[in-house]
Amino acid sequence: MGTFVGMDPAAIRRLASLLGGSADQLDSISVTIQRLVSDAVSQWEGPECQDFVASWEGEHRLGLQQAGASVRLLSVTAETNAEDQDRTSSEGGFFAGVVDAVKDAAAAAAVAAATAAARSDVIVPTIADLPASGPPRAGSPGQNATWWNELSDAEKAAVLKFHPEWVGNLDGVPGSVRDQANRALLPQYRDELEQQLADARARGDDDQAEIIQNKLDGLDSVEEVLALGDRQLLTLDISGEEQLKAAVAIGNVDTADHIAVFTPGLTTTVEDSLKGYDKDMLELRATMDGELDLAGRDESTAVVSWLGYEAPQLNTDVLDPGFDGSSASVANDDLARAGGDDLAGFYNGLDAMRRDDAHITALGHSYGSTTLGFALQQGTGVDDAVFFGSPGLGTDNLADLGLSEGHAFNMEASSDEVGDAGQFGADPDNIPGIDRLSTSSSEVDGVELSESEWHSEYLMDQSTPQHNMAVVAVGADHDRLVQTNELDLGLPGSLANHAVEAGRDGAVWAGDKVEDGGRWVGDKISDGWNKVTGG
Incomplete structure (x- = not known):
């Protein structure tokens, strides 16, 4: 490996911009050809038509998508290395990573292209391989899992090639399948939203144009997170009334021994929040792995940022209780109930897709804890739950959540007033059977852990709340928990x-x-x- 002194970050950024533009062109070409194919097929029938579509879908479209993804990865890599070079140059250091990273990414792209080409000649299915019927209409996660498991390998491959939308968000099918399907749908969804945006602007609908643009920005955030590697795109839904919905895992939910799923609350959006929460979950996973290493347990972990519902936003209606039928306010539980339905399906899907029994921990913050509370009341495969900064769980009874004592925990920071509101049920601190965990500064194994004082600080790295979440999420001994030492005064936290x-x-x-x-x-x-x- 060579060493380079004073490499020009501006030149690297120009390279990143050029690569990004090339990736956009490849995506645009794919979309244009797809539109032409669709137009042709609408006036053409018969076996030759089917073969033509199969060839396009199975070989050429896949190749274009993989080429675009590979070039986009090069762009992200170059931009990241430009930032690294800014730091190392200011310190007078050496930097060689950009050249090696670009070479590695280019080699990986070449391998991917060669693999795709070889695969297209051997195992790419035709439309004739599609199963006789799609997934069960309004099926439960268990029914969906049964449908998927009964398909042949050829039928599964055909579903992924010709109807990825059947399984991208289908609770009960493996996470790796959902990930592959949703990644394949990304260019299509971008095209659909671009067209919707053009239509909204043409009719002068600025409000709708803003909503659609936010969804497009959300797709950008999803792609940036996926480019970090070791991610699974478990949910991708552009049909929300006002927001894009997504769920991204770090690790493999199909095989992990321990899975922690985080549901955030007020002001959460994919475009503004996903990257930050993904970083928080990455840090939490490292702490979970540290707990396992300390206990000498050879077990694996996965963490999920579940932004699969439309969380309330800060706007003029934020405190409107919704007596007029409005449901987009943090002052009522409509969005939490709707989100809870989807979250319950997601949890049951994680449970149904596995032949073994993974240890699943639910994490809910703020309004997301209320959403989690409604989900748990529907029966899930969740083993443990940690609520923090919670305005209520939609119930005052632990048994309603399907959890027993010793498996439900609450944290409320000293200056967090949200948990005292009791907007959606009793303060979890006062629900019998829910253990109170500390958010104060502490020392564990000789390491100083920081206090989380405010409503937005629970996920801080190297903090007491993060440590407590990790202990619960890997099923460690409860003597590893930092319990609250506050008196039980019968008052809100x-x-x-x-x-x-x-x-x-x-x-x-x-x-x-x-x-x-x-x-x-x-x-x-x-x-x-x-x-x-x-x-």
């Missing part, structure tokens, strides 16, 4: 925290007064003794 602090301040004040009084009494006794003795 943050109010109890303030009461405890006030009590401590009062105790200090009283102690000072007692000490002062003791000195005064001692002085008086001393003065009297001196008068008696003449001292």
